[in-house]
Amino acid sequence: MPPPLLELAAAVKRYGNGEGVGPLDLEVAAGEAVALIGPSGGGKSTLLRLLLGLLAPDAGEVRLGGAPLADDPAVRRRFGYVVQGGGLFPHLTAAGNAALVARHLGWDRGRIAGRLEELAGLTRFPRDGLARFPAELSGGQAQRVSLMRALFLDPEVLLLDEPLGALDPITRAELQDDLRRAFRELGKTVVLVTHDLAEAAYLARRLVVLRGGRVLQDGTLRELVEAPSDPFVSRFVRAHRALGLPGEGA
Ligand SMILES: Nc1ncnc2c1ncn2[C@@H]1O[C@H](COP(=O)(O)OP(=O)(O)OP(=O)(O)O)[C@@H](O)[C@H]1O
Ligand SMILES: [Mg+2]
Numbered sequence: 001m002p003p004p005l006l007e008l009a010a011a012v013k014r015y016g017n018g019e020g021v022g023p024l025d026l027e028v029a030a031g032e033a034v035a036l037i038g039p040s041g042g043g044k045s046t047l048l049r050l051l052l053g054l055l056a057p058d059a060g061e062v063r064l065g066g067a068p069l070a071d072d073p074a075v076r077r078r079f080g081y082v083v084q085g086g087g088l089f090p091h092l093t094a095a096g097n098a099a100l101v102a103r104h105l106g107w108d109r110g111r112i113a114g115r116l117e118e119l120a121g122l123t124r125f126p127r128d129g130l131a132r133f134p135a136e137l138s139g140g141q142a143q144r145v146s147l148m149r150a151l152f153l154d155p156e157v158l159l160l161d162e163p164l165g166a167l168d169p170i171t172r173a174e175l176q177d178d179l180r181r182a183f184r185e186l187g188k189t190v191v192l193v194t195h196d197l198a199e200a201a202y203l204a205r206r207l208v209v210l211r212g213g214r215v216l217q218d219g220t221l222r223e224l225v226e227a228p229s230d231p232f233v234s235r236f237v238r239a240h241r242a243l244g245l246p247g248e249g250a
Contacts, residue, residue: 003066005030005189006051006157010060013046021046021213023060030156033183033190035200038210038236044193045084047210048159051191052079077101080150084161084193086142088134088149094141095130098148105153119148122178124171139166144175151182158183160192164199176202197221197240209233 004027012022021043028034036044049055050062053069053076062069069075088097096103098119099112107115120127123144134142143166150158163179164172180203183190194200200207201221209216209224209232217229228234 002030003063004028005032005065006191007063007066008047008050008057008060009063011050011057011062012059013050013055013057019213020058021050021210022057024050024213024215026208026215026218028189028191030189031187032206033188033192033204034206034208035204036191036193036208036210037195037197037200038216042210043213044210045161046213048081048161048191048193052076052081052159077153078156080153080155080158080160082146082150082158082160082163086134086146088142088145090134093131093133094125094137094145094148097134097145098130098152100149102152115152116148119151122151122182123147124174124178140168140171143167147175154186156189158188158190158192160190162193162195164194172199179203197237209236 006028008024008026010023010025012020012024014020024047026047036047038044046055050057053062053071064075064078089100092100095116098116099107102112102115116130119125120130125141125144125148129137129141134145137145143163147163150160164175167175176199182188183203190204192203205220206218207221207224208218211232217224217233224233224237228237
């Protein structure tokens, strides 16, 4: 068996105020899609930042392909990351934000323009928005720029922190379709955060519930519904079922 592509081994991260996550154990195989769900403050964003090496664990280890994660720009380029809230640079246009790293790597104009065209199609981003600055875009458009930036170099791993949160329901459903197809066809390894259980189950077979910085349950939607590991998981699932989302019984 090859080692898991992504791995947290008893990883602990504490912020200065004593809050944080861990010890966390998580293994993600190459080509697998995992959705992180759970309450606000549960540790989802911190877990992504550990996987990406933006935060170093205080204890335990983070591994990529079986080796300790190296603090190296070449390693970071294997990841596409959508930071929660988008994280666009206000002084760069949509195109400038999306193509930032490609430009840094010396891609020529034609190649950048071609890739922008492809990604604008994939994310349904309006072509005339590419020359605009983030402040001149809607929230959903800005979010699609963040996605384009994460996908730009065609990275093997995608870490997506609430990538679809600010989209209207129709665009969101369309983009869910496109993302699911992209994950499957391109064989991406994906860890994504969402507050929407239906979206989590649509995009990933495996759902990881985080609360208080620990993994409460790791399983399929069916397992969460039928064999919740904790009363909180039942409450979390029920809260979504009350809205008529998947899992609602006949
Ligand atoms: N920079 C920081 N400094 C201090 N504490 C932090 C910092 N970032 C996060 N925390 C704390 O760490 C814990 C985990 O936060 P994290 O941002 O990972 O949660 P989350 O699951 O992403 O929440 P949300 O759904 O609201 O985005 C929380 O208790 C939070 O208050
Ligand atoms: Mg978060």
